[in-house]
Amino acid sequence: MEKKKNRIKALLTPGEVAKRSGVAVSTLHFYETKGLIKSTRNSGNQRRYRRDVLRTVGIIKVAQRIGLPLSTVSDAFSTFSDDHTINKNDWKKLSSSWREELDNRIRMLIALRDQLDGCIGCGCLSGVDCPLRNPGDKLGANGTGARLLLDE
Known part of the structure; x- marks a missing residue:
């Protein structure tokens, strides 16, 4: 039997992001339409997210919890480049x-x-x-x- 390697996937499916972040897949799609997160498409035209989207979704949820509108979050995120990981x-x-x-x-x-x-x-x-x-x-x-x- 071959032992499974602990490999970290570079890209996550919407379902994986939803499960790990605690938000619905539809919420991810909504965030994407608002420009808060970005996805790529695989050869089967399915969405895939970079792993750092988990941090971004976490920040969005914190902002919402304290009552900030998504427009405020979007304005803040607009200062970062598309490939930037929030640190x-x-x-x-x-x-x-x-x-x-x-x-x-x-x-x-x-x-x-x-x-x-x-x-x-x-x-x-x-x-x-x-x-x-x-x-x-x-x-x-x-x-x-x-x-x-x-x-x-």
Whole structure:
């Protein structure tokens, strides 16, 4: 019996990447359409990914977990060449810039939370006076009635 060698495959199938990264194959295809990851095609026209895609998918998942939009991730990745493997120094730069965005979001959420405390006693969510829904009656200038469901 011939002993199997521990060979590291240069390219991975979508199924292998999905299994190792914990995302669905359809998610990999979605990331690819957004330009976040890249694949090549084999002679049978099947997708194959470089091994470093596992690190890239991991970074995407971390970014999503902290609430960053994929457009922010895409912008960050656009600074790298297609054949670049993200390394420790790259991660420091990415996480530093994302930290600033996350800190800004935290400040905004704390301010919203503190404004919400003021509404608890009122309960009216007045269309004119509510500092959360319509600060300074900015919607009143557009006429009466509902104007929008969510702030832009």
